[in-house]
């Protein structure tokens with residue numbers, strides 16, 4: 499039996515091997531391995547791609563979120579509104595500032611934070627709203643930005659899964675006060691190791707994050723504050739520059755596969771993703787829902803189809819967050835999604851014939 503892998507990262511490398519090898523060789527040959535020109539070039543190119551004025555490269559997506567929150571002066575005693583259903587990094591960034599993540603349930607149609615539930619979660623301690631463009635689908639930003647403005651809050655977007663996605667025609671990258679990115683290898687724009695960035699139109703935020711990522715230092719051996727070591731590696735920056743030139747084409751391949759799945763599975767009885775008419779998702783994941791998900795996943799595995807669950811345990815159910823004391827049943831939508839969601843393979847290197855094999859197996863299972 500042939501196996502359809504969930505994601506083929508080696509195929510992504512092989513397609514761009516000549517370009518990537520040349521970029522890596524250029525950095526090795528330069529003799530310059532921390533910060534510098536290669537990183538600055540990527541930052542300028544990624545800012546331009548996102549339609550943002552500034553981009554600051556950092557070591558990973560979690561640090562992008564954490565340093566952006568610190569730059570917004572989030573600290574102990576503060577609250578940050580987060581989705582109840584997200585990867586745990588969104589919550590960890592808040593906790594790392596000494597602040598408290600306050601979960602808000604998603605809209606069951608789009609899986610993204612429900613703007614209509616946000617105001618009820620705001621308290622005098624709330625500092626920031628942190629929506630996530632989950633699975634590559636943009637959040638409904640306009641109502642969130644309006645709420646933030648009414649209450650004097652900042653908006654930090656977690657766009658770790660949404661490189662190239664558009665909201666009302668405009669790429670994600672500068673709608674909120676700042677936008678955090680991960681370039682983890684499996685993301686739509688992925689490095690070959692850890693990497694991340696923050697984009698923003700706010701020069702003050704960009705400047706603070708630049709200082710925070712580099713030991714709190716602007717001038718070598720002069721430290722304005724107690725910062726971190728969280729710099730985007732020039733080798734990774736060089737690889738990301740190559741991959742950025744292919745991002746739109748690779749997102750287009752994902753879009754075609756998603757259209758195929760939506761067409762072929764429309765009568766399958768599965769819960770399928772809903773795309774609002776203002777959204778142009780980039781299909782980081784193609785997530786379906788099944789009431790007996792674990793059985794369904796097992797049958798697909800027996801048919802040679804690898805699937806994953808994003809995510810099997812919501813952050814409030816993790817031992818890491820037992821201290822918040824959020825009882826089971828308190829966030830029923832997040833808990834239901836954790837029990838029902840399943841991600842089918844999707845990626846720029848999944849062939850149409852593999853996608854049709856998956857469709858056939860899904861219908862049978």
Ligand SMILES: *Cc1c(COP(=O)(O)O)cnc(C)c1O
Pocket residue numbers: 558559560561584585587588630656658659680681682692693694
């Ligand atoms: C991947 C991811 C992160 C964290 O990124 P890392 O680079 O792995 O630290 C944060 N938020 C979301 C939604 C993610 O998918």
